Amino acid sequence: DVKVTQSSRYLxxxxxxxVFLECVQDMDHENMFWYRQxxxxxxxxxxxxxxxxxxxxxxxxxxxxxxxxKKERFSLILESASTNQTSMYLCASLNPGDPPYEQYFGPGxxxxxx
Amino acid sequence: QQQVKQSPQSLIVQKGGISIIxxxxxxxxFDYFPWYQQFPGKGPALLIAxxxxxxxxxxxxxxxxxxxxxxxxxxxxxxxxPGDSATYFCAADFSNSGYALNFGKGTSLLVTx
Numbered sequence: 001d002v003k004v005t006q007s008s009r010y011l012x013x014x015x016x017x018x019v020f021l022e023c024v025q026d027m028d029h030e031n032m033f034w035y036r037q038x039x040x041x042x043x044x045x046x047x048x049x050x051x052x053x054x055x056x057x058x059x060x061x062x063x064x065x066x067x068x069x070k071k072e073r074f075s076l077i078l079e080s081a082s083t084n085q086t087s088m089y090l091c092a093s094l095n096p097g098d099p100p101y102e103q104y105f106g107p108g109x110x111x112x113x114x
Numbered sequence: 115q116q117q118v119k120q121s122p123q124s125l126i127v128q129k130g131g132i133s134i135i136x137x138x139x140x141x142x143x144f145d146y147f148p149w150y151q152q153f154p155g156k157g158p159a160l161l162i163a164x165x166x167x168x169x170x171x172x173x174x175x176x177x178x179x180x181x182x183x184x185x186x187x188x189x190x191x192x193x194x195x196p197g198d199s200a201t202y203f204c205a206a207d208f209s210n211s212g213y214a215l216n217f218g219k220g221t222s223l224l225v226t227x
Contacts, residue, residue, distance in 0.1 A: 004157070031213065042218055
């Protein structure tokens with residue numbers, strides 16, 4: 001079974017703090033994604049990566065950065081956390097050569113910025 | 115600008131009934147249309163997916179109907195069960211973009227006993 005793990009289920013940070021959200025997948029998947037999920041807005045893509053050290057902006061990259069130094073690990077960084085970044089953050093991975101091209105999601109990190 | 119529009123936002127169906135969730139898209143270059151199911155406290159999981167070269171795909175009680183000319187696709191859940199109560203997301207993407215999905219806003223389905 002594919003496993004995608006996220007470093008924390010719940011996280012509380014203060015405004016202005018630098019926040020790191022870590023995601024690790026164990027299936028040697030090439031593509032990894034970060035989404036945020038908000039009630040009534042669905043899942044919105046923040047960043048994705050299709051290879052080590054490669055990244056692409058999604059729909060809402062402002063205020064976020066990412067790092068992918070190893071294939072299995074994809075980190076989301078909030079440089080200076082703000083209250084409007086309070087959300088559920090979901091990481092996913094995918095093998096683009098493997099139909100039906102399922103994105104495997106982690107359980108999510110619920111981040112609260114106070 | 116949301117590229118995939120999903121309706122309804124919430125749906126209540128009696129056990130044994132048919133649940134229908136609709137999605138519409140604008141970008142005719144999309145060539146991959148999955149549906150994801152999410153239970154509380156869990157990440158979404160792929161339920162079923164379709165390519166635009168077919169008009170319907172069925173897996174068990176779940177069917178995707180696809181109307182390319184109308185740029186619409188829908189999920190039908192036959193004989194709905196209380197265990198189907200979850201949030202459902204439609205999505206669309208270009209297969210050469212790395213499958214970075216454009217999700218709809220989701221439909222919260224409640225199947226009553």
